[in-house]
Amino acid sequence: MVKEVERNRLQPHTTQNAPVEFHESRQELHDMLAQMILIRHFEDKVYEMYTRAKIGGYCHMNHGEEATIIGAIRPLRPQDWIISFYREHGHILARGTEPKYVMAELFGREDGVARGRGGSMHLFDASRRFLGGYGIVAGQMPLAIGVGYSTKYRDADEVTLLLTGDGAMANGASHETLNMIGIYHLPVITLIVNNLYGMGTTVERSAANPDLWKRGEMYNMWGTQVDGMDVMQVRRTMEEAMDRARHGQPSLIEAITYRYRGHSVADAARYRTPEEVQAWRGADPIERFYRQLLEAEVVTEQDRQEIERQVDATVQQAVDFADASPQPDPSGLFDYLYVNPPPTLNEPETPDA
Amino acid sequence: MPEMTYRQALHDALREEMQRDPNVFLLGEEIGIFGGSYKVTEGLIDEFGPQRVLETPISEGGIIGLATGASMTGLRPVAEIMTINFIVVGMDQLVNNAAKIPYMFGGEAKAPIVIRTPSGAGHQLASQHSQVLESWFAYVPGMYVIAPSTPADAKGLLKASIRDDNPILFVENVLLYNEKGEVPEGEHILPLGKADVKREGEDITLIAYSRAVHMALAAADALAEQGISAEVVDLRSLRPLDIETVVSSVRKTNHAIVLHEGWKRYGAGAEIAAEIQEHAFDDLDHPVERITGAEVPLPYATSLERAALPRVEDVVMRAAFILGRDKVGV
Numbered sequence: 211m212v213k214e215v216e217r218n219r220l221q222p223h224t225t226q227n228a229p230v231e232f233h234e235s236r237q238e239l240h241d242m243l244a245q246m247i248l249i250r251h252f253e254d255k256v257y258e259m260y261t262r263a264k265i266g267g268y269c270h271m272n273h274g275e276e277a278t279i280i281g282a283i284r285p286l287r288p289q290d291w292i293i294s295f296y297r298e299h300g301h302i303l304a305r306g307t308e309p310k311y312v313m314a315e316l317f318g319r320e321d322g323v324a325r326g327r328g329g330s331m332h333l334f335d336a337s338r339r340f341l342g343g344y345g346i347v348a349g350q351m352p353l354a355i356g357v358g359y360s361t362k363y364r365d366a367d368e369v370t371l372l373l374t375g376d377g378a379m380a381n382g383a384s385h386e387t388l389n390m391i392g393i394y395h396l397p398v399i400t401l402i403v404n405n406l407y408g409m410g411t412t413v414e415r416s417a418a419n420p421d422l423w424k425r426g427e428m429y430n431m432w433g434t435q436v437d438g439m440d441v442m443q444v445r446r447t448m449e450e451a452m453d454r455a456r457h458g459q460p461s462l463i464e465a466i467t468y469r470y471r472g473h474s475v476a477d478a479a480r481y482r483t484p485e486e487v488q489a490w491r492g493a494d495p496i497e498r499f500y501r502q503l504l505e506a507e508v509v510t511e512q513d514r515q516e517i518e519r520q521v522d523a524t525v526q527q528a529v530d531f532a533d534a535s536p537q538p539d540p541s542g543l544f545d546y547l548y549v550n551p552p553p554t555l556n557e558p559e560t561p562d563a
Numbered sequence: 564m565p566e567m568t569y570r571q572a573l574h575d576a577l578r579e580e581m582q583r584d585p586n587v588f589l590l591g592e593e594i595g596i597f598g599g600s601y602k603v604t605e606g607l608i609d610e611f612g613p614q615r616v617l618e619t620p621i622s623e624g625g626i627i628g629l630a631t632g633a634s635m636t637g638l639r640p641v642a643e644i645m646t647i648n649f650i651v652v653g654m655d656q657l658v659n660n661a662a663k664i665p666y667m668f669g670g671e672a673k674a675p676i677v678i679r680t681p682s683g684a685g686h687q688l689a690s691q692h693s694q695v696l697e698s699w700f701a702y703v704p705g706m707y708v709i710a711p712s713t714p715a716d717a718k719g720l721l722k723a724s725i726r727d728d729n730p731i732l733f734v735e736n737v738l739l740y741n742e743k744g745e746v747p748e749g750e751h752i753l754p755l756g757k758a759d760v761k762r763e764g765e766d767i768t769l770i771a772y773s774r775a776v777h778m779a780l781a782a783a784d785a786l787a788e789q790g791i792s793a794e795v796v797d798l799r800s801l802r803p804l805d806i807e808t809v810v811s812s813v814r815k816t817n818h819a820i821v822l823h824e825g826w827k828r829y830g831a832g833a834e835i836a837a838e839i840q841e842h843a844f845d846d847l848d849h850p851v852e853r854i855t856g857a858e859v860p861l862p863y864a865t866s867l868e869r870a871a872l873p874r875v876e877d878v879v880m881r882a883a884f885i886l887g888r889d890k891v892g893v
């Protein structure tokens with residue numbers, strides 16, 4: 211499974227024609243494709259809604275990263291945990307959270323997954339053990355040590371998927387996290403979604419050794435690199451990592467992928483060439499998986515059309531739902547700040563107001 | 564005097580200081596090819612090259628540590644931390660190292676660094692990207708915290724900061740970069756730790772710094788329409804704190820409101836109110852009031868964000884009330 215992916219930016223990967231073996235059910239494969247397409251269309255709509263000022267703040271999208279998302283999240287069981295970062299719309303959708311609640315959060319509405327308080331960077335779904343998107347680069351990472359430790363403490367059969375970017379691997383928190391996961395043999399799988407850039411900085415300029423997966427060895431965990439444009443490869447790697455995690459061995463997986471759009475909606479991405487973007491779009495993870503499924507006669511062109519139709523409807527419903535959801539009432543400004551605060555917490559009224 | 568943006572004034576200050584002193588160099592995330600997150604350093608890498616415009620990974624501890632170490636060995640680093648929220652990640656280097664080095668080593672060493680960073684809220688950036696944390700640093704003896712409100716001050720204070728031998732947190736504001744104003748031509752340097760009366764008045768003193776100065780000025784305009792004459796004092800620096808300028812204004816007006824972004828309790832306003840009552844208790848006709856943001860992490864939704872940020876109307880209302888003229892209607 212260990213594949214070294216060429217880091218030639220105009221040559222997306224070397225595993226284009228690797229044979230694919232499916233042992234999932236037809237339904238499962240169909241659903242994987244449908245979810246990848248859902249994430250793509252959802253993000254297209256997010257972009258449109260941002261330009262129409264329905265969405266604000268920082269907004270980072272997942273276009274191009276669908277294989278890393280579905281490949282890593284789909285194999286998780288209901289009892290497993292996810293901790294993510296600000297580029298997480300697709301992550302929560304892959305976990306099964308209904309798109310309308312995600313869209314409502316992006317619209318800053320009361321029906322959003324964080325009741326409009328969090329926005330794009332801070333999605334959360336406790337019922338699906340999705341422990342949130344965090345906005346400080348690498349700031350989510352140390353939390354995974356605690357989640358993994360909690361699993362071990364309770365002697366539970368759970369795995370934690372920690373998602374992070376390549377740029378985050380330059381931050382001190384990444385070292386503390388991986389080292390502690392390694393020391394305590396925690397059931398945590400760290401997936402580096404290496405989209406080759408942290409904002410405008412290439413991974414070669416942010417990492418002294420850009421082969422991030424190689425750090426696994428020094429933290430006493432399984433380190434491996436995978437073609438992040440191939441959903442089945444990501445999935446197989448993840449399955450192996452889950453198996454190892456349940457036997458007390460953590461993993462560090464580096465998935466090589468590409469973000470098609472700028473760092474955030476506001477970034478015009480002038481630091482890379484159109485040829486480069488084109489080359490990667492040519493290796494599109496959705497089209498590739500679709501071709502694999504066509505060849506294996508798992509889906510038909512008609513299935514694809516039907517998926518597209520359903521996804522479009524779902525995304526439109528999500529927008530309609532979000533638009534109809536109320537803005538949080540300003541009287542709720544202090545809700546959720548503390549649990550059962552003492553009366554002395556509250557600010558006294560200005561005496562003569 | 565030429566008019567320019569706050570961003571341009573900062574850019575010019577950096578450029579002029581780099582031209583003047585070859586030991587001045589910049590470091591930070593995305594400050595080169597990308598031009599800086601708020602485009603302050605745009606073009607400087609072309610002029611000065613990658614050694615003097617050092618692009619770093621996302622390593623705030625490393626950035627501030629690098630700056631401090633370089634400053635101990637003769638260089639004059641000016642680091643950019645993309646926003647003040649991320650400085651928390653590098654706070655150890657700033658608070659435990661840079662701010663301690665001169666004193667802890669009995670004056671044998673110095674750490675002349677400038678850390679530039681924008682503070683503030685207002686773009687729906689939510690809890691982790693909307694903080695106003697400069698007062699934490701003003702609490703630390705051994706550091707300066709400078710916070711200009713206008714392009715002219717931005718330029719004059721940044722140049723002075725780069726030439727100063729102390730560790731300095733230079734606080735910019737995300738909503739001020741496009742603010743325009745006149746900037747004196749030629750060498751323009753301002754003293755550090757000197758407040759500035761931005762508008763003279765007789766009835767009440769509005770004390771502010773950074774973006775809140777503009778809110779205070781807007782409030783003063785509105786108050787003038789009600790026949791109230793407000794004086795606006797721009798602190799320009801939280802440490803050193805020029806309490807004399809504040810106190811002499813309050814002695815004249817007998818009323819004071821401190822206005823700032825961020826949280827009220829343990830914030831800059833608490834310190835200033837305490838100083839005023841220590842130095843001008845007998846001159847006060849009313850307790851010093853504070854107008855700040857609400858005591859919550861900033862929420863994302865516009866309806867809540869608006870409710871959490873301080874507003875010009877609040878200042879106008881309170882000032883009128885304090886002066887017993889709130890019947891005029893606002």
Ligand SMILES: Cc1ncc(C[n+]2csc(CCOP(=O)(O)OP(=O)(O)O)c2C)c(N)n1
Nearest residue numbers: 297345346347375376377378407408409649
């Ligand atoms: C501590 C910190 N420093 C800087 C930033 C600003 N910032 C946000 S995302 C980002 C790039 C992160 O890149 P990477 O980890 O590769 O993830 P990607 O955005 O490419 O998915 C930067 C520098 C931040 N949010 N937190």
